[in-house]
Amino acid sequence: MSETKEKAIKGGEFIIRDTKPENIFIPEEWNEEQKMIASMCDDFIEKEVVPHVERIDKMEEGLMQSVLDKAGELGMLGMSVPEDLGGMGVDFKTSLLATEKLGKGYSFSVAYGAHTGIGTLPLLYYGNEEQKKKYIPKLATGEWKAAYCLTEPSSGSDANSGKTKAELSDDGKTYTLNGQKMWITNGGFANFFTVFAKIGDDKNLSAFLVEADSEGISLNPEEKKMGIKGSSTRQVFFNNVKVPAENLLSERGNGFKIALNILNIGRIKLAAGVLGGAKDAITHTIKYANEREQFGRPISKYGAIRYKIAEQVIRAYVVESATYRAGQNIDDAIESYMEDGLSKAEATLKGIEEFAPECAILKVAGSECLDYVVDEAVQVYGGMGYSAEAPVERAYRDARINRIFEGTNEINRMLTVDMVLKRAMKGELDLMGPAQKVAGELMSIPDMGDLPEGTFANEHKVLKGFKKTILMVAGSAVQKLMETLAKEQEVLMNIADLSIMTYMAESVLLRVEKLISKKGEEACEHEIAIVKTYFYDTADKINKAGKDAINSFAEGDEAKMMLMGLKRFTKTDSFNPKEARQKIATRVIESNKYDF
Numbered sequence: 362m363s364e365t366k367e368k369a370i371k372g373g374e375f376i377i378r379d380t381k382p383e384n385i386f387i388p389e390e391w392n393e394e395q396k397m398i399a400s401m402c403d404d405f406i407e408k409e410v411v412p413h414v415e416r417i418d419k420m421e422e423g424l425m426q427s428v429l430d431k432a433g434e435l436g437m438l439g440m441s442v443p444e445d446l447g448g449m450g451v452d453f454k455t456s457l458l459a460t461e462k463l464g465k466g467y468s469f470s471v472a473y474g475a476h477t478g479i480g481t482l483p484l485l486y487y488g489n490e491e492q493k494k495k496y497i498p499k500l501a502t503g504e505w506k507a508a509y510c511l512t513e514p515s516s517g518s519d520a521n522s523g524k525t526k527a528e529l530s531d532d533g534k535t536y537t538l539n540g541q542k543m544w545i546t547n548g549g550f551a552n553f554f555t556v557f558a559k560i561g562d563d564k565n566l567s568a569f570l571v572e573a574d575s576e577g578i579s580l581n582p583e584e585k586k587m588g589i590k591g592s593s594t595r596q597v598f599f600n601n602v603k604v605p606a607e608n609l610l611s612e613r614g615n616g617f618k619i620a621l622n623i624l625n626i627g628r629i630k631l632a633a634g635v636l637g638g639a640k641d642a643i644t645h646t647i648k649y650a651n652e653r654e655q656f657g658r659p660i661s662k663y664g665a666i667r668y669k670i671a672e673q674v675i676r677a678y679v680v681e682s683a684t685y686r687a688g689q690n691i692d693d694a695i696e697s698y699m700e701d702g703l704s705k706a707e708a709t710l711k712g713i714e715e716f717a718p719e720c721a722i723l724k725v726a727g728s729e730c731l732d733y734v735v736d737e738a739v740q741v742y743g744g745m746g747y748s749a750e751a752p753v754e755r756a757y758r759d760a761r762i763n764r765i766f767e768g769t770n771e772i773n774r775m776l777t778v779d780m781v782l783k784r785a786m787k788g789e790l791d792l793m794g795p796a797q798k799v800a801g802e803l804m805s806i807p808d809m810g811d812l813p814e815g816t817f818a819n820e821h822k823v824l825k826g827f828k829k830t831i832l833m834v835a836g837s838a839v840q841k842l843m844e845t846l847a848k849e850q851e852v853l854m855n856i857a858d859l860s861i862m863t864y865m866a867e868s869v870l871l872r873v874e875k876l877i878s879k880k881g882e883e884a885c886e887h888e889i890a891i892v893k894t895y896f897y898d899t900a901d902k903i904n905k906a907g908k909d910a911i912n913s914f915a916e917g918d919e920a921k922m923m924l925m926g927l928k929r930f931t932k933t934d935s936f937n938p939k940e941a942r943q944k945i946a947t948r949v950i951e952s953n954k955y956d957f
């Protein structure tokens with residue numbers, strides 16, 4: 362068995378299986394080539410995007426396209442595209458790094474994400490050789506721009522209910538498309554659409570590659586939006602649009618599967634992108650807090666402000682740890698599937714599908730981290746934060762969409778639980794065995810297994826407790842509610858939150874443990890403070906989510922027993938959060954930037 366296979370962890374398995382720090386990737390391990398790509402993306406944003414954000418947001422004619430053209434010239438639009446199709450062919454986590462760096466480009470980031478992600482990837486991963494040869498090189502260079510047409514006025518979250526129709530001609534040579542799509546990013550200038558429509562009375566969608574200059578395609582004017590004002594968002598109408606039969610992507614009825622799998626990729630990429638935006642907003646916050654004086658001192662000297670800055674840093678650092686951990690897991694899974702003989706495209710799809718629960722977790726955690734960060738950024742700016750002249754005002758407005766697109770956070774929370782439970786039902790994940798063990802433990806002396814000693818002894822104990830909480834709550838909810846669990850959304854949201862927080866907590870702990878093994882404890886005092894503060898806070902939040910769930914479906918002695926277990930599972934050592942946050946804030950305030 363290869364090294365890759367030995368360490369492979371399955372998607373969703375973090376709930377029942379521990380991971381060793383040496384088996385995760387941490388951002389401190391980027392190699393020289395990856396750092397060069399990152400710095401190229403940083404330079405690009407600094408020179409080609411930031412000076413023009415005002416003009417981009419005013420939708421100056423042709424400006425967004427020309428910025429995308431420049432990105433294309435530098436190879437940035439073809440990062441995930443194999444070299445033989447005109448791209449750079451970087452691995453998955455490197456594409457996440459580029460997405461992070463380009464994520465601080467406001468509306469540009471959305472146009473970039475839509476073009477390189479949902480715009481290009483359906484064809485890259487599901488297209489046949491002729492289709493790919495025809496279109497991918499043009500998309501990789503930016504000669505053509507792409508958009509993804511799934512949503513319709515009456516079908517958003519329920520994407521498979523779309524009404525757009527495709528009828529095959531009697532000679533089998535052309536499909537005729539009729540329907541209306543809504544909220545289409547890059548719609549105003551895209552040359553190439555991936556359009557989802559139903560053939561005849563099919564239950565499931567099919568996907569079609571459609572050239573934008575085809576007769577019968579028309580657009581509504583630009584939507585007037587709260588944020589990402591420079592990103593083109595249009596309604597697209599298809600009125601008897603003829604599409605050659607060979608432009609059916611994959612097979613008839615496979616469109617919904619394509620849409621879901623591409624959204625999985627979009628979700629983890631969204632986490633990387635919002636991380637870039639969050640780090641940038643944190644740096645703005647720190648700089649402003651250092652410059653602005655009130656009552657004779659810079660506001661960065663005040664504890665209330667230092668708390669906010671430390672908390673911004675903690676949340677971004679945690680999301681970063683989890684994003685690249687999952688990115689490496691996906692790369693490992695891709696490699697493993699390729700060893701089994703799958704093509705790169707097939708292996709990539711399967712690798713990402715494997716970690717779909719983590720992708721949904723990251724989408725929610727990333728977008729909510731960004732919203733916290735930009736909200737506090739505006740607060741630290743005070744009145745200036747409310748001024749359109751402040752960079753954080755735009756960041757605040759632009760951030761909000763991330764909780765809505767790529768599947769709303771409610772849908773992603775439900776998916777997180779649904780996907781894991783389905784895998785358990787299919788026997789792919791042994792959740793029930795460990796859940797029964799935890800249930801048995803409620804009536805006996807707790808078994809905490811072998812716990813490491815040292816700096817993180819408390820956090821390891823608590824992490825085991827977090828995982829037991831998920832198993833106790835989810836296991837008992839499944840038993841009690843059976844099929845009706847799917848309808849008990851409040852409980853599902855609680856279980857999703859337990860899973861999200863646990864994945865985040867484990868990821869940041871593993872990262873810092875690995876870092877300590879490389880640099881020693883003394884050099885990691887701030888990172889240790891981040892882990893400890895995150896665990897301290899999260900234990901209470903896990904307790905609350907667990908309590909809400911238990912009280913929603915259990916009562917009497919049964920509820921009492923679970924609540925007692927919960928208390929035990931979320932008990933943490935005493936800790937001084939003020940001191941830890943002060944330490945974190947001092948470091949970044951002295952550096953005058955986010956410097957982790």
Ligand SMILES: Cc1cc2nc3c(=O)[nH]c(=O)nc-3n(C[C@H](O)[C@H](O)[C@H](O)COP(=O)(O)OP(=O)(O)OC[C@H]3O[C@@H](n4cnc5c(N)ncnc54)[C@H](O)[C@@H]3O)c2cc1C
Pocket residue numbers: 475508509510511512516517518519543544545546547586594762765766767768769770771772850
């Ligand atoms: C700026 C922007 C750009 C976009 N770009 C694209 C694009 O390029 N291509 C594309 O195809 N689409 C795009 N979208 C569409 C986007 O993906 C959808 O808006 C999103 O999926 C939500 O669908 P909806 O707006 O119809 O909301 P709804 O589905 O109507 O949801 C409304 C609310 O109800 C909740 N909800 C829905 N169903 C359930 C349920 N079963 N249980 C509990 N709660 C539920 C949702 O979470 C949400 O809070 C974009 C949207 C915007 C605003």
